[in-house]
Amino acid sequence: MAKYWNEEMECMEPDKMRALQSERLVKQVRHVWDNVPYYRKKMEEKGITPDDIKGIEDLHKLPFLSKADLRDAYPTGLLAKPLSECVRIHSTSGTTGKRVVAYYTQHDIDLWNDCTARAITAAGGTKDDVVQVCYGYGLFTGGAGLDGGSHTIGCLTLPMSSGNTERQIQFMEDLGSTIICCTPSYAAYIGETLKKMGKSPDDLKLKAGIFGAEPWTEEMRQEIQNSLGIKAYDIYGLTEISGPGVAFECECQEGMHINEDNFIAEIINPETGEPLPDGTKGELVFTSITKEAFPMLRYRTRDICVLTRGKCKCGRTLVKMAKPMGRSDDMLIIRGVNVFPSQIESVLLKMCNASPNYQIIVGRENNNDTFEIRVELTDDMWTDTIKSIEELEKKIAVDMHTVLGIKAKIRLVEPNSIPRSEGKAVRVIDTRKLV
Amino acid sequence: MTVKQLSVFAENRPGRLSAISGLLAENDINIRAMSVADTKDFGILRLIVNDPDKAQQVLKAANCAVTIANVLAIQLPDKPGGLAGAMKVLYDNNVSVEYMYSAFVSEKSAEAYLILRADSNEAAEQALEGKYTLLSQEELLKR
Numbered sequence: 001m002a003k004y005w006n007e008e009m010e011c012m013e014p015d016k017m018r019a020l021q022s023e024r025l026v027k028q029v030r031h032v033w034d035n036v037p038y039y040r041k042k043m044e045e046k047g048i049t050p051d052d053i054k055g056i057e058d059l060h061k062l063p064f065l066s067k068a069d070l071r072d073a074y075p076t077g078l079l080a081k082p083l084s085e086c087v088r089i090h091s092t093s094g095t096t097g098k099r100v101v102a103y104y105t106q107h108d109i110d111l112w113n114d115c116t117a118r119a120i121t122a123a124g125g126t127k128d129d130v131v132q133v134c135y136g137y138g139l140f141t142g143g144a145g146l147d148g149g150s151h152t153i154g155c156l157t158l159p160m161s162s163g164n165t166e167r168q169i170q171f172m173e174d175l176g177s178t179i180i181c182c183t184p185s186y187a188a189y190i191g192e193t194l195k196k197m198g199k200s201p202d203d204l205k206l207k208a209g210i211f212g213a214e215p216w217t218e219e220m221r222q223e224i225q226n227s228l229g230i231k232a233y234d235i236y237g238l239t240e241i242s243g244p245g246v247a248f249e250c251e252c253q254e255g256m257h258i259n260e261d262n263f264i265a266e267i268i269n270p271e272t273g274e275p276l277p278d279g280t281k282g283e284l285v286f287t288s289i290t291k292e293a294f295p296m297l298r299y300r301t302r303d304i305c306v307l308t309r310g311k312c313k314c315g316r317t318l319v320k321m322a323k324p325m326g327r328s329d330d331m332l333i334i335r336g337v338n339v340f341p342s343q344i345e346s347v348l349l350k351m352c353n354a355s356p357n358y359q360i361i362v363g364r365e366n367n368n369d370t371f372e373i374r375v376e377l378t379d380d381m382w383t384d385t386i387k388s389i390e391e392l393e394k395k396i397a398v399d400m401h402t403v404l405g406i407k408a409k410i411r412l413v414e415p416n417s418i419p420r421s422e423g424k425a426v427r428v429i430d431t432r433k434l435v
Numbered sequence: 436m437t438v439k440q441l442s443v444f445a446e447n448r449p450g451r452l453s454a455i456s457g458l459l460a461e462n463d464i465n466i467r468a469m470s471v472a473d474t475k476d477f478g479i480l481r482l483i484v485n486d487p488d489k490a491q492q493v494l495k496a497a498n499c500a501v502t503i504a505n506v507l508a509i510q511l512p513d514k515p516g517g518l519a520g521a522m523k524v525l526y527d528n529n530v531s532v533e534y535m536y537s538a539f540v541s542e543k544s545a546e547a548y549l550i551l552r553a554d555s556n557e558a559a560e561q562a563l564e565g566k567y568t569l570l571s572q573e574e575l576l577k578r
Contacts, residue, residue, distance in 0.1 A: 377444050377500045384442030384504040384552075385533060386472050386479060411476055414446050416498035 003315070005121035005153070006114060009261040010316045014309070017317065021264050022055035024289035029053045029062070032295055035080040038073045039065070039297060059264065059287065060275050065299045070100045070240065079103055081293040091139040092239045092338060102239050103293040109148065111290050112242045115259045116149025116235075119248030122257075122314070123208040123233040125179050127154035130205075132177040134168055134186060135213070137161045141243025142213050142336075146181040149245065155179070162186055165193045169204075176205045183336045184216035184224060184232075188367030191227025201229025210235050212244050214336040215324065217433065220367060221253075234323065240299055241286045247321050252313050255320035262290045265319060266298070267307055270328035278307050283328045284321065302329045332428065334362055335369045337406045341427050344373060344400065351399045352392070354381055359418045364432045372409040373400065376418055437505035437556055438572045439487040443480040444500035447473070455480060455499065462493045467576060468538035468550050483508070483538060483550060485576050506552045507559055508538065508575045510568035513547040521549065521567055528562035530555060538575065548575065 004010045012020070030050045032039050042063040043049065052061055070078065079086075081103070088104040104112070125131065131150040135142030143161055150157040158177060160168055168190060171177065180187065187209055194200070206228055212235035224232045236256050237244035246263055247256035258265045267282040268275050276282040284301045288294075303324035311317050332339045341360060348354040357376040362369060375396065382388045389412060397410045419426050445451040452471075459466065459482075468483040484490045487503060494501045511517040525532065531554040538548035548570070553559035563569060 379495075379500055379502055382444065382500070382502065384440070384479065384481065384502050386474055389444070389477065389479075390474070412444075414444060414498065415500050417446065 003121070005118040009259070010118060010257070010318055012261070012317055014317055017260055018056055020261060021289060022057075024261075025056055025059065025264065025287065026050070026053055028287075028289045028295055029297065031292070032080055032297055036078055036295075038069070038077045039063075042069075056264065059266065059298070062287075062298050064273060064285070065296055067100065067240075067300075067302070074099075075101050078294060078296075080295050081105055086293050088144075089139070090141045090144065090239050090243060100240060102242075104242075104291075105293045108242070108291050108293050111262055112145060112245060113148035113152040115242065115245035115248075115262065116145050117152040118149075118259065119210055119233070119235050119245050120146070120149050120153055120155065120179065120181075122248055122250045123179060123210050123231070124251075125150070125153060125155055125208070129153075129155045129178045130158065130176055131155040131179045131181065132158040132160055132168070132172060134160045134162050134180060134182040134190075135244075141237065141239050142181075142183070145237065145243040145245055146210065150181075165190055166197065169194055169197060169199065172204050172206060173199070178205050179208050179210065180206055180228070180230070181210045183213050184211040184220055185214060185335060185368050187211050187224045187228065187232070188220060191224060192366060194227065201227070204229065206230045208233060210248075212236055214333050215432075223367065236321065236324075238301060240294075240296055241288055241301075242291065246286065250312060250314040250316060254312075255308060255322050257312070257316050257318035257320055258307075260318050263288055265307060265321065267305070268300075270302075270304070278309050278319075281306050281325065284324070300328075302327050302331060304328055330428070332360070332362060332430065334371050335406050337404065339371075339404055339406070343403055347399050347403050348375060348396070351403075352396045354378075354392070354396060355415075357415075357418055359426065360428045360430075362428070362430045362432060369432065370409075371406065372411055374411045374413045374418060376415050377412045378415060381412075436507075436560070436569045436571050438483060438508045438550075438570070438575055440504050440506045440550065440552075441482045441484060441487055441490055441494070442502050442504060443482065443494060445478050445480055447476055447478060451478075452480070454497075455494065458493055458497055459484065459490060462489065464490045464493070465576075466539075468536065468548070470534070470536035470550075472534065481534075481536070481550075483575065487572075504552065505556060506550055507556055507563075508570040508572075509549045509551060509563060510570060511547045511549055513545055517547060518549065521563065524562050524566055525553065525559055528558065530559045530562055 033050045086103045087106050092100040133146045137143030209230045209232045221232045234249040235244045237246040247258040249256050264287040266285040270283040284303045288296050304326045305324045306322045308320045355376045355378045359374045361372040393410045400408050465485040470481045472479045533552040535551035
């Protein structure tokens, strides 16, 4: 059984990798300069040209890109290839107002598939495996990403998408699925359902699971491993950079290897933007050096984590990132979906004519995120009937679902009942213990 | 002719009714009729008081969500069929009742008082005209 999918890249000597990254970076900066006026302007504002970027040591000279840039440039402002050469679009699960859309050429899809193939191989997958993909398919990158990697390896792929859990289990049993890919919370739910159906892991052939798109803990890993009788591997990615497979876990389960031949990772001080040395906690920044259609130079992920270099026990030399320990902005990840408090505020103000005094309560019950939005009722929001309040709750719930992409329980509360700190309402109470 | 009713939104948590009624007591506000409509998460306390404007101010100052609605105060004979007669009149005239409750009555009186909100208070008034006595705020308070 092959241990690596792309041994040359995964086990490359660090010096050689740096040289490869330098060469690709120089080329990529030129490509962006020539094709993306939005970023070119940013470079000009900093007074630099592609000639100033001679290698990876000059990376820090480049301006950052942030989610705000992606919104400003929506929908095609950061596109670096003609649309006629693009073959696919994916979109993030939700941001303030406009969604972020990412474009892919066939070359970009092939490279992405190579990345997810590495992840599946690291989890022990070969062409003899049956891979059940229960990530959502569609604009979300989860389904397509793992599906592509599975096909690339030649695994028998079951494109199940998420939901209909009993059927998922029935397929696992009948078709002998050996690897499952989904969000960790869904994996935990499948484990519970298996038990409820009076079955045990012995009834299945599952051996491994690849789980990502939301934060999860070591305890949850243990629980999933036990309830499904598998080894659980973490996977990391974001639509802006490609999707799942930017980094993946090996059998050591000690951090995720970043596919450095495609993505240069940096850690910066989120306050000052200064690069920080390896081993220091800071914000993760990615530069995609192989993507053609939607190349991101120094994209700020807002994920806080640590990078560790050195040869791993698995033999890979790819730099490892720790599980993200938090965010440098206020983004929440709830049931795998990105939620910004500002989105909630704008729904309340613009769509529902409701008070902007709200509180988000996120918790976890049975390994599933609970999501409640409490909104203070003001005098002009209701008449004196129960019906008027229930209709308001319903309207807010529907509008939130439309904008956020996930359902929230809406609860109207009395004015000023949400605690204030220095005059400002405490916006988020997150009782999930994920770090 | 309608009377002013206060509606107070109260979450279902211990102490809310005590706090609201305590506040009215401190401010010397007399409650002449009341009802509580409840759901799983919240309730609406509806009150007819001697000084609705003052009561609204007091409750607002204490961060309560309060609105004022106009409702009818209907005098009914306090005997079997007293309520049924009024309901029939409204039904015959296609008036729907949104909610209703009884006002405090004195044992000495032969009359009962019903507080009622209809989908159209005007239509309800017209329907009841000549058959029932509708009270003004002042009249209700004097009973």
